[in-house]
Amino acid sequence: MGAGAKHRLVFVDRLLTTLVHLRHATTHDVLACWSGVDRSTITRAIAEVRPLLAERGCTVSPGVRLRTLAEVVDHLGAGGKTGIIDGTEIRVRRPAAGRKDRDRFISGKNKQNAVKAMVVTDGDGRVLFCSPAKPGSCADITHARRLGLVELLADGPAVEILADAGHQGLGAQTGGRVITPPHRKFKKNAPDWYEEAYERQRKAHSSRRIRVEHGIAHLKNWRALARHLGRREHMSDTVQAVAGLLSHQQTADLASARQM
Structure with a gap:
């Protein structure tokens, strides 16, 4: 204790420096x-x-703070609230030539070098959880499974989770607790009545799920997540730090609005 070089900046200055860097x-x-x-x-x-x-x-x-996905599921179940999940990609620098895992960071969706994080919000778009970053080649449904979402929903409280088409298949594994857009039954020559019904159901689901897009947009307003030019090893801490700061700001704004 007390070994090593002494800090030239007090803790408050170090904290402010980090906040400016992230914002x-x-x-x-x-x-x-x-x-x-x-x-x-x-x-x-x-x-x-x-x-x-x-x-x-x-x-x-x-x-009250939520640090793990299990705590988020319990929080949603205790309050009878709906959760919304979605994956977001953050551009990073291309790995150096010759690295054996260089291709893992190439996103098949956007054809760019990126890392991916899963964001969970409530029905109002408030950020509840942001996962550690994974290479951009990881699919959204694979990322959710590796985080243990299937086990948490299958064995935990009855929680409704809204997701996009990239998570289709989780509904059957969680007893219908993950709700995704409807499957398209006709690929060609679909009847007019089916097209109308399909579009109506798809838009209804999208209008409920749009809140998570707003939450992700607020995260991306922090320039550190718009495009990361530093070390990829720091991305997990960066994205989770920004999510924690944003959620604190959202909670403070909500408390102020209730007092007015």
């Missing part, structure tokens, strides 16, 4: 000039504070 993607060189310290000091400060922010979890009420 505006300000480079370490610029932050070092503002603070009057060396670039390595800023790098060390962000590396220490960012994991602390990621461990806080998402705030749902004053003093």
Whole structure:
């Protein structure tokens, strides 16, 4: 305890530096000039504070935070609320040539180097959970399975989860608790009555699920998630730190609106 080089920035300054870096993607060189310290000091400060922010979890009420997917499922079940899940991709730098896992970061959807995270919101679009980042080649349904969503819904409380077509198949594995858009029965020469019914059901589902897109848009307003130019190893801490900060802001805004 107490060993190592002493900090040239107090904790409040290190915290503010990390917040500016996450919110505006300000480079370490610029932050070092503002603070009057060396670039390595800023790098060390962000590396220490960012994991602390990621461990806080998402705030749902004053003093109550959700840190795991299991806690999110229990929270939704206890309140009888509907959850919405979706995957989001964040562009990252291309891995160096010769790396054996270079192709894992290529997204088959957007044809770009990216990492992927699963976001869970409630019916109002409030962020409840953001998973650690996975390489962009990982499918949404595979990511959800690896996080244990199927087991949590099959053995946990009765919770309704809305998802997009990329999660089709989870409904059968969770007893119908994951609701996805309807399957298209006719690929060619569909009757007019079927087209009308299909579009009506698809739009109804999309209008309920659109809240998670709004939540993801608020996450992407933080420039660190618009396009990440740093190390890919830090993406999990970065995305979870931003999700925790955003959820805290959403909870504070909701409390202020109720008091007015």
